Amino acid sequence: MFAPPTFLSESFDFAALDREAAGIVALDAEGRIVWLNAAWQRFASANDDAWIARFGPGCRYVDAVEPRFRAPLEAAFERVRRTALPFEEDENGAAPMLFPAQHLRVLPVGSEGLLVELSEARTTLARATQDPASDALYRSPEGFVLQCSGCRRVHCAGEGWHWVEPWVSAPPPSTTHGLCAACAGYFVEQTRRARRQTRDDRGPR
Amino acid sequence: MTARGAPPDRLGRRVAVVDDDPRTLRTMQLLLREEGYSVEVFSDATTALEALRAEHFDALVTDHVLPGLQGLALARIVRREMPHVRCVIVSGHDPPKSFADEEIxxxxxxxxxxxLVAAIG
Known part of the structure; x- marks a missing residue:
């Protein structure tokens, strides 16, 4: 695993993020890629050699996407930094990737860093899970479906977290709620941020 | 990060946290410790109940959907047997209709x- 730079928040468990099925990178305050997970590297090697040169360590993320996406992406990044709230959308063809339909999620990390997560698009998986037999894919041996209470994705053994569109608003029977690695880090980060804000508002004692 | 800044009356209060998701347990343990609580975590209600009966706890925070004994059933037992223990249910589901009148x-x-911290006290 790439060692996360020390300036990144301690709220996120980077070892857990490294094990996620979704491709994840961390960006510094200038938007440069300073950490990437194993899935991101696998994704890169499944594409052409030029891909990792554009989306690898040290690259500025926004500069690597197609020109027409740069301004809205820059605006989204700026909004996440300013509001400390996540941003997400389905995107198609932001880069000439092997899997063009992606779900993009951006979370704040530390004071000005960002976590960018690319997973298979929600719509793609919604189509793939119309088959009732697929329900079994998501059940633990005890019969539970584990849903992230933050992003509402469900856990698929060995494959990380999947968007199953019908379950986002209406989870299936015997659903138990947990946290994916990204949402756990975000929850810790937000709680600590709120705590610092409360202390700052109180002022020195 | 430490528990510095936590209200003194909270320091050392023992909280049992029950959830079948290990990451949720680690997250709750980390944040509650930073708030000054002493935290024990359990992945099922039966083990938690044994510990609550054997040792002193001030509060119970439990998920509802658990393998075996459910969180609401655990909280009802604890309130009956150990009325000094504050019980809080944390769930991704709405409470059942039968729950309406309970003080949990x-x-x-x-x-x-x-x-959560306000509910634990």
Whole structure:
């Protein structure tokens, strides 16, 4: 695993993020890629050699996407930094990737860093899970479906977290709620941020 | 990060946290410790109940949907046997209709941490 730079928040468990099925990178305050997970590297090697040169360590993320996406992406990044709230959308063809339909999620990390997560698009998986037999894919041996209470994705053994569109608003029977690695880090980060804000508002004692 | 800044009356209060998701347990343990609580975690209600009966705890925070004994059933037993223990349910589901009259806070995941701390006391 790439060692996360020390300036990144301690709220996120980077070892857990490294094990996620979704491709994840961390960006510094200038938007440069300073950490990437194993899935991101696998994704890169499944594409052409030029891909990792554009989306690898040290690259500025926004500069690597197609020109027409740069301004809205820059605006989204700026909004996440300013509001400390996540941003997400389905995107198609932001880069000439092997899997063009992606779900993009951006979370704040530390004071000005960002976590960018690319997973298979929600719509793609919604189509793939119309088959009732697929329900079994998501059940633990005890019969539970584990849903992230933050992003509402469900856990698929060995494959990380999947968007199953019908379950986002209406989870299936015997659903138990947990946290994916990204949402756990975000929850810790937000709680600590709120705590610092409360202390700052109180002022020195 | 430490428990510095936590209210002195909270320091050392023992809280049992029950959830079948290990990452949720680690997250709750980390944040509650930073708030000054002493935290023990359990992945099922039966083991938690044994510990609550054997040792002193001030509060119980439990998920509802658990393998075996459910969180609400655990909270009802604890309130009956150990009325000094504050019970809080944290669940991704709404409470059942039969729950309406009970004096147990039911918080929806993802929980507001301020609300959780206020409910634990």
């Amino acid at each position: 806070p039911w918080l929806i995941k993802p929980v507001s941490f301020d609300a």
